[in-house]
Amino acid sequence: MMNKLIFGRYIPGDSFIHTMDPRAKLIASFYFIGIIFLANNWQTYAVLAVFTLFAIFLSKVNIRFFIRGIKPLIWLILFTVALQMLFTQGGEVYFDWGIFSITEYGVINGLFIFCRFVLIIFMSTLLTLTTPPLDLSDAIEYLLRPLKVVRFPVHEVSLMLSIALRFVPTLMDETEKIMNAQRARGVDFGEGNLIQKMKAVVPLLIPLFVSSFNRAEDLATAMEARGYQGGDGRTKYRVLHWHVKDTEAMIAFALLTVILIFVRS
């Protein structure tokens, strides 16, 4: 079941992208999602696509994994594209049926949306494939720091985030184990009608919740026993380093923005 899920997993490596500062990668990914909306013609999308492919090339990760990352979302993408195509008016009309009409603008808009989706998924997959989850949560903690001014509990949130990320694989394993145990007791997951399917989930969910409660209690005890008292006065073991290459990457994104602004119509 989990086998096909590529999104949100980390592939170890030592490429240019892998060794970048996670803060730089995080900022870059969000920035990319922002500037993708600057694109409004074929030239701009071509520029963005070349840029994305170059980033993927730098990461030395096989492009197949990126394409696989799109698969779970393909229906959502196609649905959005279809809506765009059917309801956008303007330009030459190719097909007309009641309120639905396929027009020149509609087709172009649909294709643009498609490109936008694919590029955003590629970029965010690139982020998660090349950054270990803990680095990512360190980066989020760092970037959230300014929010301390408005009394936002930055330390607590980032602690919860890193614990949550740490336990995702553990919980996945646990889920798989309990699923197997219940299947061995004659439960059919994912068979029958909707109500039967929902009923079959109960023997999976309850043990998962119970074990999460137990785990949380044990973890809290273990943390207290090791002297954890909250965020104040703690030092950091994992320290993030901003390198020249991170500045270079930022400059590349600035250049990309300039190019986009010139090329867009």
Next chain:
Amino acid sequence: MDICFDQVDFTYQPNTPFEQRALFDLNMTIKDGSYTAIVGHTGSGKSTLLQHLNALVKPTKGTVTIGDRTITPETNNKNLKPIRKKVGIVFQFPEAQLFEETVAKDIAFGPKNFGVSEEAAAKLAAEMLGLVGLDPSYLERSPFELSGGQMRRVAIAGVLAMEPEVLVLDEPTAGLDPQGRKEMMEMFQHLHDERGMTIVLVTHLMDDVANYADHVIVLEKGKIVKAGTPQVVFNDINWLKEKQLGVPTASAFAEKLIAKGINFEQLPLTADELADALLKGSKKAGEDQ
């Protein structure tokens, strides 16, 4: 009901960067009515092999024959229930699988899934609870208010209630106290002797293997490196040490005696065998004098 493995390969997440091969060309037979022990290091593929025994996973190559059903990589996932009823698996730390409001309902859950009527399932639940050594007063209690050892017993009762022909146990006594461990192992022995149940035991405790099993399969890195009776497998103590598998306590002690000049016709595996051999030896020594 025999379970046969014929050139079974298994790979986790094939065709992804996380691909990992767990079983390599396994050939083995678990005979009807046998008490088979599977030993090996953590990560040697024991748990993967277990899941093949009732078709929770299908081999990526080769065939597994369970009774009259043959599982190949192409086998459809439907209609596997009859296999699951015949082969009951008690997974590691089975207390994690409890979920119902009462112990009785949880034990009856398995049989009900296989089409046993409500009343018959309730009767089975009461019977199995007695079998695992708990008082009938536990039937109406919530499984979550029991102690760890009692939860384990309830979980095992839940598998036994399916009345399987083959019982697969993945370290059933891990984390139990010595008394509980002994009771549990004796209960399995009883099921094997009295009800003719085939038992497959995965364990790290060589004493249990020596005391109970009649067939031992040694796995290493997804391959079978040795198989046979405990006598055959444990005979070469140096080989066991080389594989870091551990030696039954009685054999380890016997080895020390051998070093001191006492000879045995056959390496004793259990305390009883050791005592018998020593008694015979001392009698003989007495006659010689």
